[in-house]
Every structure is written in C-alpha cells, then in structure tokens.
Amino acid sequence: MSSRADVIWAVVPVKDFAMAKSRLAATLSSAARAELARAMSEDVISALQSAKVAEHVCVLSDSPAVQQLAARNGAVWLDERTVAGAPGLNAAIAGAARVAAARGATALLVVHADLPLLTASALTHVLDTWSNLSGKGRVVLARSRDGGTNICLAERPDAFTYHYGTNSHALHVDECVRQHRVVANVEMPATALDVDTVDDLEILRAAARTNACSSHTAAFLAKIATPVFGNEIEAAP
Numbered sequence: 157m158s159s160r161a162d163v164i165w166a167v168v169p170v171k172d173f174a175m176a177k178s179r180l181a182a183t184l185s186s187a188a189r190a191e192l193a194r195a196m197s198e199d200v201i202s203a204l205q206s207a208k209v210a211e212h213v214c215v216l217s218d219s220p221a222v223q224q225l226a227a228r229n230g231a232v233w234l235d236e237r238t239v240a241g242a243p244g245l246n247a248a249i250a251g252a253a254r255v256a257a258a259r260g261a262t263a264l265l266v267v268h269a270d271l272p273l274l275t276a277s278a279l280t281h282v283l284d285t286w287s288n289l290s291g292k293g294r295v296v297l298a299r300s301r302d303g304g305t306n307i308c309l310a311e312r313p314d315a316f317t318y319h320y321g322t323n324s325h326a327l328h329v330d331e332c333v334r335q336h337r338v339v340a341n342v343e344m345p346a347t348a349l350d351v352d353t354v355d356d357l358e359i360l361r362a363a364a365r366t367n368a369c370s371s372h373t374a375a376f377l378a379k380i381a382t383p384v385f386g387n388e389i390e391a392a393p
C-alpha cells in the first residue's frame with residue numbers, strides 16, 4: 157500500500173472514440189473500432205475504481221462522447237482543451253499533471269484506455285511496487301508489447317517530462333535517469349497488452365477464451381463473433 161502522505165490521482169487519456177484504434181481499420185469497421193475503444197475505456201475505468209488506489213479517477217479527453225462515458229462511470233472529467241497547452245497526448249498528460257499537482261496530488265498514475273486485461277489486482281501490484289521503492293521521485297512503468305508505456309506512476313508528476321509515442325518506455329526510463337529518479341518496471345500480461353493491431357486482437361480473443369478479458373470488452377468480442385450482429389458491426393472490407 158502507498159503511504160498516508162501519498163495523494164495519487166489516476167488519469168485515463170481517451171481519444172475520441174470515432175478517431176480511436178485507426179491501426180485496426182483494415183480489420184474492423186469504424187463503428188466496431190469506436191465500440192471497442194468505448195468498451196476498453198469503460199473496463200479500465202472500472203478496474204481503477206475497484207482497485208481503490210487513487211484519490212480520484214480522472215478521464216482526460218476533448219470528446220463530448222468520452223465526457224458522457226466518464227460521467228456515467230463516476231469518473232472526474234478533465235477537459236483536454238482546457239488543461240493542455242498544446243495538441244497531442246504528451247501535452248495533455250503534462251497539463252493533467254499540472255492540474256493534479258496544483259490540487260494536492262503527489263503522484264500521477266497514467267493508465268492507457270486500451271488495456272482490456274487490466275485488473276484491480278494488477279493495479280494494486282503497480283502500487284505495491286511503487287511503495288516498495290525508496291528515494292525521491294519514484295516512478296513505476298508498465299511496458300507495452302511494442303515498447304510503449306501502458307502505465308506510468310510518477311511522483312512529483314508536474315516535474316516529469318512525458319515522452320508518449322514510439323519507444324516511449326525506453327524514453328521514460330532515460331528520463332528517470334536524467335532526473336535521478338528511482339524507477340521500477342512491472343511486467344504482467346494484464347498490463348502489457350494494449351490493443352493496437354490485428355495480432356493484439358488475436359491475443360485478446362485467446363485471453364477472452366480463458367475469461368481473462370474484462371467484461372465490456374469481452375461482451376464486444378462475443379458480439380462481433382455472433383453473425384446476427386454482422387450487419388451492424390462488420391469487419392471492414
């Protein structure tokens with residue numbers, strides 16, 4: 157568990173559902189991609205709420221549809237257009253870190269919205285790993301299969317420089333070295349799978365067969381596997 161002095165805010169950045177998961181465009185229709193993005197976002201918010209690791213679970217986006225999802229799921233809405241100083245994920249997260257720190261957060265837990273294997277116990281493990289670090293400016297990272305950063309828990313978040321994009325995990329480790337921060341990594345299937353590509357989707361389908369997939373995303377997978385829904389959520393040609 158984290159210490160009593162820690163005040164952790166969780167932030168889930170969520171791109172507008174209509175724009176999300178573009179790398180799956182050859183496999184899923186735009187309606188299906190939007191529905192997948194929505195289902196995965198809902199699952200991640202739910203895992204964070206069940207884990208009770210954060211003072212606030214925030215959703216960061218510029219999309220009214222995502223704002224509605226946040227409201228329906230009891231998450232705090234952070235309007236990217238207000239908090240971010242520039243376009244893009246890094247500016248949005250930096251803005252959220254500034255807002256959180258200004259309101260008393262000592263650490264920011266950034267969790268991507270496309271992690272359908274994420275569980276409350278995996279999040280607890282992230283927090284435990286972080287609590288067991290000693291030193292100032294602790295950071296815990298969860299690497300994605302393709303070198304991204306699916307989870308980043310950073311102390312003094314407004315002083316950290318975020319490097320989301322290609323190979324961000326390696327860049328975040330470098331940033332920790334540059335800032336003399338102590339860093340640990342967690343490596344678990346529950347934190348490693350973000351769904352970007354057809355290969356990821358296949359891994360997800362296999363996980364769903366063993367009931368390892370979170371509920372909203374599992375329901376989506378069941379739906380696209382059922383012919384009756386073929387006209388509504390069809391594979392892209």
Ligand SMILES: Nc1nc2c(ncn2[C@@H]2O[C@H](COP(=O)(O)OP(=O)(O)OP(=O)(O)O)[C@@H](O)[C@H]2O)c(=O)[nH]1
Binds near residue numbers: 175179217236270352
């Ligand atoms: N708020 C916000 N979230 C973003 C932005 N870009 C990406 N994200 C979120 O960051 C996380 C990782 O994004 P990606 O893996 O690139 O997901 P994606 O953009 O839906 O996928 P692609 O379109 O295939 O690149 C997901 O939670 C996205 O919703 C952004 O500009 N603003």
Ligand SMILES: O=C(O)[C@H](O)COP(=O)(O)O
Binds near residue numbers: 245319322325350
């Ligand atoms: O750095 C990251 O984690 C990216 O924003 C997302 O990267 P990926 O979706 O390609 O893993």
